Amino acid sequence: xxxxxxxxxxxxxxxxxxxxxxxxxxxxxxxxxxxxxxxxxxxxxxxxxxxxxxxxxxxxxxxxxxxxxxxxxxxxxxxxxxxxxxxxxxxxxxxxxxxxxxxxxxxxxxxxxxxxxxxxxxxxxxxxxxxxxxxxxxxxxxxxxxxxxxxxxxxxxxxxxxxxxxxxxxxxxxxxxxxxxxxxxxxxxxxxxxxxxxxxxxxxxxxxxxxxxxxxxxxxxxxxxxxxxxxxxxxxxxxxxxxxxxxxxxxxxxxxxxxxxxxxxxxxxxxxxxxxxxxxxxxxxxxxxxxxxxxxxxxxxxxxxxxxxxxxxxxxxxxxxxxxxxxxxxxxxxxxxxxxxxxxxxxxxxxxxxxxxxxxxxxxxxxxxxxxxxxxxxxxxxxxxxxxxxxxxxxxxxxxxxxxxxxxxxxxxxxxxxxxxxxxxxxxxxxxxxxxxxxxxxxxxxxxxxxxxxxxxxxxxxxxxxxxxxxxxxxxxxxxxxxxxxxxxxxxx
Numbered sequence: 001x002x003x004x005x006x007x008x009x010x011x012x013x014x015x016x017x018x019x020x021x022x023x024x025x026x027x028x029x030x031x032x033x034x035x036x037x038x039x040x041x042x043x044x045x046x047x048x049x050x051x052x053x054x055x056x057x058x059x060x061x062x063x064x065x066x067x068x069x070x071x072x073x074x075x076x077x078x079x080x081x082x083x084x085x086x087x088x089x090x091x092x093x094x095x096x097x098x099x100x101x102x103x104x105x106x107x108x109x110x111x112x113x114x115x116x117x118x119x120x121x122x123x124x125x126x127x128x129x130x131x132x133x134x135x136x137x138x139x140x141x142x143x144x145x146x147x148x149x150x151x152x153x154x155x156x157x158x159x160x161x162x163x164x165x166x167x168x169x170x171x172x173x174x175x176x177x178x179x180x181x182x183x184x185x186x187x188x189x190x191x192x193x194x195x196x197x198x199x200x201x202x203x204x205x206x207x208x209x210x211x212x213x214x215x216x217x218x219x220x221x222x223x224x225x226x227x228x229x230x231x232x233x234x235x236x237x238x239x240x241x242x243x244x245x246x247x248x249x250x251x252x253x254x255x256x257x258x259x260x261x262x263x264x265x266x267x268x269x270x271x272x273x274x275x276x277x278x279x280x281x282x283x284x285x286x287x288x289x290x291x292x293x294x295x296x297x298x299x300x301x302x303x304x305x306x307x308x309x310x311x312x313x314x315x316x317x318x319x320x321x322x323x324x325x326x327x328x329x330x331x332x333x334x335x336x337x338x339x340x341x342x343x344x345x346x347x348x349x350x351x352x353x354x355x356x357x358x359x360x361x362x363x364x365x366x367x368x369x370x371x372x373x374x375x376x377x378x379x380x381x382x383x384x385x386x387x388x389x390x391x392x393x394x395x396x397x398x399x400x401x402x403x404x405x406x407x408x409x410x411x412x413x414x415x416x417x418x419x420x421x422x423x424x425x426x427x428x429x430x431x432x433x434x435x436x437x438x439x440x441x442x443x444x445x446x447x448x449x450x451x452x453x454x455x456x457x458x459x460x461x462x463x464x465x466x467x468x469x470x471x472x473x474x475x476x477x478x479x480x481x482x483x484x485x486x487x488x489x490x491x492x493x
Contacts, residue, residue: 106203
């Protein structure tokens with residue numbers, strides 16, 4: 001990686017605004033890396049080189065005349081392919097939306113444009129964000145830059161892998177049950193799942209509306225904090241967005257941890273957790289203790305019910321949200337249909353992957369007469385109890401520390417034939433979405449194969465600044481966030 005591609009996003013913007021480098025030079029440097037490596041990694045679904053180059057000139061003028069002065073002005077960013085971008089294909093990595101080009105921007109896209117950033121393209125993902133590996137994508141799997149035979153994680157696998165490989169300094173992902181944090185853990189980068197309602201969902205193609213959140217992916221705490229600052233806040237187009245939320249960037253990057261009380265759920269450090277993952281988490285505990293924090297274990301009841309409750313709720317909402325993709329109003333329509341019913345059936349059968357069909361059918365089942373009370377209502381009750389359990393924990397602790405996943409990245413093709421096993425790998429992440437809490441994932445070690453291990457810091461609602469500050473403290477005395485995949489470092493991808 002050259003100097004430009006190894007700089008943090010915030011530092012890149014500083015150098016651009018000082019006149020030491022131009023916006024176009026920065027853009028071309030990243031586009032060159034993407035051209036070199038993306039044919040192997042498949043992080044992008046769409047690259048917008050011409051559009052980005054045109055905007056680079058506009059931003060350069062805006063910086064010079066003082067219009068753009070933000071922390072990320074002039075910095076390239078890539079967008080997960082389920083966030084609407086005007087004039088740029090937005091496919092959700094699905095065959096049914098392969099020709100869909102929105103006529104409007106999502107609110108987060110307007111925010112990053114107003115901040116002087118430029119979009120380089122749309123990133124690969126699991127179809128409709130349904131998956132943990134980015135292998136359900138209709139365009140093909142994204143590979144992990146640390147090991148090309150491993151998955152990048154999902155559903156925001158393209159977002160994490162692109163940042164890890166230096167194809168782009170920052171990206172936007174979405175997190176419904178761990179879809180930012182898990183791929184960040186697998187790819188050795190950082191990502192924030194914000195408090196539910198902290199970021200507008202207007203223009204996000206929904207998977208599960210009560211759980212989805214858009215969040216930043218970057219190499220370090222400061223970059224993620226700067227991007228979150230840009231996209232968070234109230235939005236009149238999203239009635240669920242928080243009305244009075246203010247994020248304190250300076251507090252978030254202070255690196256304060258001394259005197260903080262950190263809790264670790266006992267249930268997360270037993271059972272099926274990989275010993276190397278457990279060891280990395282325990283090493284992180286020692287770091288936090290050395291920085292002046294106290295660490296205790298505690299019971300988090302109902303965590304065993306989190307995964308089934310999550311999948312019942314998420315699939316129920318998905319079955320409703322995806323009903324609009326019928327071959328009439330959006331996307332692709334099947335040909336040679338003799339009736340409207342045949343058009344619906346053929347378009348959805350041809351357009352959706354098996355994993356998406358599985359979740360739609362599960363959602364329809366739990367919402368059907370006779371099973372609504374038995375499954376869906378019980379899942380909602382479990383969600384409420386899990387949320388209360390976190391509230392009780394935060395009466396004792398400032399931050400909760402947990403692994404992101406029970407193991408490091410597994411091999412391409414593994415677990416595809418065993419969806420239940422794949423669903424259970426989300427055990428440490430789904431509780432955060434069910435409770436609507438913020439969580440920051442960051443690298444904290446490596447296994448014996450050299451694959452990254454990630455931890456997450458979970459905070460109170462709207463406690464992003466507190467968990468980011470704790471993460472910054474850890475980052476200031478460790479080097480994990482600076483590690484570059486060997487294949488990238490050697491230029492041998």
